Each structure stands twice: as structure tokens, then as C-alpha cells.
Amino acid sequence: MENKPIVLHLGDAIKYNHAFYNDEFLARFNVIQATETDREGFIEALKSKKYGDFSALLRLHFQTGGFMGQWDSELISLLPKVYESSLLPVRDSTRPTLTSLASTKFGMPTAQGPQMRQFLIPRWSAIALHPTHLLTSLNKHTQDLIDAKALSLMKSGSRIVNTARGRILNEDALIHVLEIGHISAAALDVHYNKPQVSPKLASMDNVTLTTHIGESILN
Template identity: 30%
Template sequence: MPKPVLLHLGDDVQWNRDLYNKLQERFNIMRSYSMNREDFKNALSHNRFGDFAAIYRPFWNTGGEMGAWDEEFISLLPRSCKIYASAGAGFDWVDTQRLARRGIIYCNSAPACTESVADTAIWLILNAFRNFTWSSSAARSLDPGKFREAHQDIAATTHNPNGFSLGIIGLGKIGYRIAQKAHVAFEMKIIYNDVNRLPESVEKGVSAQYYENLDDMLADSDCVLLATPFVGEKVMNAERFAKMKRGSRFVNIARGKLVDEVSLLAALKSGHLAFAGLDVHYDEPNVNPDLARLPQVELLSHTAGASLESHMGFEKIGLQNILSFFDTGKAITPVNLQWLSQPKL
């Protein structure tokens, strides 16, 4: 039997050469390297990559030049394609439901960046309570007056996070790791809302309290952390921000499109929220200029999961997903199995 074809998007594998050699033994590998959207669409239309059975994208910053994976692309995939294994935790750029209805399993590589994202979240949470942003910007201004102001006045507006409640929206693998760090290091009270409640034995690991109703959790949280995947609609809007405690804090390490930034800005300006820490933004790479001007806001460039360890893991987990699927029929980190039972298109 001839080897199945695998389409490799983007750059060469850098760290997991032994695993990639196994892939080369099992598949005929076709490469797209870096292609713009029209060129890639044309290549798919003309079956330039053959009837490939799998797609592999090892890094989030390469192989994605063609843009969103929507109906325009998915309708052109060959019927032979069974799995798409890609780097990164988020998948808001790909219609995973549409892939499933074509019989294609989509796999992310979220476990690889869990530690990096959790560390960033902890830094943003700590910053939300202590407002290191104010202190840092005052020092960097080289203005003695601003330095003295921060030195003298910051204590009256900040708190240690110990004993405060951290409300987590989405207690998945990343959310749970953040909860572990916050609970152990800061002795924070962990409360959470999710589509499904975790087993009691898992909750006990961080002394977590489950809230079936999100609004109730928001009302009891001193800091709200958004850690849920984007599923097509905003989670935090004006109504939800109004449910939060006056003087509470908000941190987002999930996806920018989960948040109505106009409502967030209004809540910060009114003093209803004391601080916001954002790794992600609604219109990336464009940052909301009004949020950027506020001293009670910390902004990052979507780098929570950016570490060498994360990149090495993305590459590895993608390879493992494909090898596992063709060896056992099961992928390691699928995210769209709930839709695979629907009729194929």
C-alpha cells in the first residue's frame, strides 16, 4: 500500500527531529512552506498537494499566512483528509465545527503552553492587586515627581492578593494550573464557572467552589480571570461587567474577542473596575488606544504562551497527535469530537 500523504504547513521542524523522522517513514510529506491566501487557495483548488490524509502546522507564527480556515478553505480539502494538528492553544481562527462535519479532527497543542500562560496570568493577577504598572511607568518616565508620587501614594490603592477571591471563567487545563499557583502561592480563594463541573476530587486540589451561574460568580469575585476558548460570542459585556464587585479586577489570557472592550473601558473609567490586565485584544495586532492610555491597565502583545518550551512542545504534540491517530485511531488533544457525529457535508 502506498504511504498516505501529509501536508506540512510552514517552516521546518527544529527540535523534535526523531519524531519527524517517524513521520517521514509513515507519510509522503508535501510542503506548503509560506503561502499567501490566494496562492494557497489556488493550490488546494488544483490538488497541488495531492489527496493528503493529514495536515501538520508546527508553529503558530509560520504556516498561517493564508489567514482564517473557514468555509472557503475547508470546502476545498480532499475527502481523504482526516486530521489537522496545529500549534497553539487557541483555535478561534479555524472553524472546528465545519471541519468536524467534513470528518476532520482538529487538534490544538494547548498542554505545551500551560505553564507559560499560567505564569503570565499570575503576573497579571499580582499586577492587578499591586499595580506594578504604575510604579514601573513612573520609574521609566525619569521624572522625579512621578517617581515620588508612585513611591508615596501607591500603597493606599493596592493590596496583597492573599485571601482575596479569584473567579475563573473556564477551569480547563490552563485555568486549573493558574488556580494551583494562585491558591498555593497567594492563598487566594478559588471559585469558578464552567460548562461542566469538575469532579469533587479535582476541585479539592485547589479548594475550588463551583458556581453554576456565571453572574453569581462575578458578584463574589475580587478578580475575574477569563480562561475559556472563544466559541463565537462575547462572554464579558456591559451587563457582565456591571455584575462584578465595585473595585474588582479583570484579567484576560484567553481571546480578545471574548470581551467587549468598549464596556471594559467604561467600567475602568467609572471606577467600577480597579484594574485590567490583558494579554489579548479584540482587534489584534491593533490595541485599543483608549485602554492603552489608562494607568490602571496592563497590556501585553499576546505573549502569554510565548516561551521556547512552549514552541518545542507545540511541535512535539502536533507530531504525536498525527502518529497516535494513525496508530490507534485516536488523537491526543482533539477539540471538536463533539461535532464529529453530525452528518458529513
């Protein structure tokens, strides 16, 4: 039998794109539903490796699957070793956090290891980077996270929006895929070398640049 990567499903069942989930996602991943209802039980499950060395966590939205409480250092330290070489855990200046590189194909997967990244990115037609939704703040784990390789994996004609941190998205790689037409458009509210804005990006008709001061506008 094929040894498929394990995805640990937290909370409610999927809501959208059942055909994609059943025909493609389940063909690539072994999805296991977590049965715990509180933090203590979940911690014990992680300690005992009840769900094995899972490669990803699937949580559809913030109103479900939150029984474990805050994803802090206590929980993150119990994750399988695969996360040490993937995008997780991500640590910012104040606390360890669990980040997400998410697809909205059938809800909102919360976190993923390297196999999930390779599976999801080619299926995206857009990426929206946001500090409280898709990615955490800039740190050594997230700098250049969306690089030339990640952009090349996206569908041709995709769009990308970055309102998180400028250095999460490699601008040189972005310029290249915009020039060759692989990415059709970009909107950047944050910039790689802030406060300087890339002259090349500013000159492109399919790029929108703003100044990351939405909280200061009057209307």
C-alpha cells in the first residue's frame, strides 16, 4: 500500500469542492480526523503520537477546530519533526506561532509541511499574504518564503497580493514572472526594501502599489 503523507483534520468537515477533496486530495494524502475536544487531550495525543508523523494540519476556519487553544511553544514543540525543516514553526519577536500557507479549495487548511506546499501551490490561481491570516510577521523562517520556486509552481496567469511583510515575497522573482506573463498581476501594500519602492514594479501597468497606512486614512 502507498505510504501517503498524513493530514490531521481539526474540527468541522469540509464545506466546498467535495469533488476536488475526494478525487485529488484524498488520493495524495491520508486524512485523519482528530477526536479530542480539549487542549489537555490534544497534548496527550501529540505526546503519544496517536496520529503518527502527520505532515499537515487541516482546519477549515477559525470558528472550528480551536479546541487546543493558543498554538504556543508547548504545542509547537510536540509537532512531528517534519515541521523543523518546513515552514513551521514560525517565530516572531514576541512568541512562537503557527503559520499558515493556505488554500481555500474546501475551507482553509491551517498549516502544512513540505509535501502540502508542493501539492497546493500549483493549484492556486491567487495568493493573498496577510500578517494575521496567511503568514506571520517577517522572520528568518518567512523571508523569501514566496520565492522563484514557489511562484513558478503557481498556475499561469495567477495573481498575488501582499499586505503582510515585504521581504516575505521575493520582488526580483516577482518581477521576472510578471515580465514573462506567468503571474498576470500583483498588488503590494508592503515592499522588500521599504521605504524604497521598486522602480521596476512601479513602472508596470499590471502592478498596484500602496503604502501600508490603511489605519491612517480618514474614510
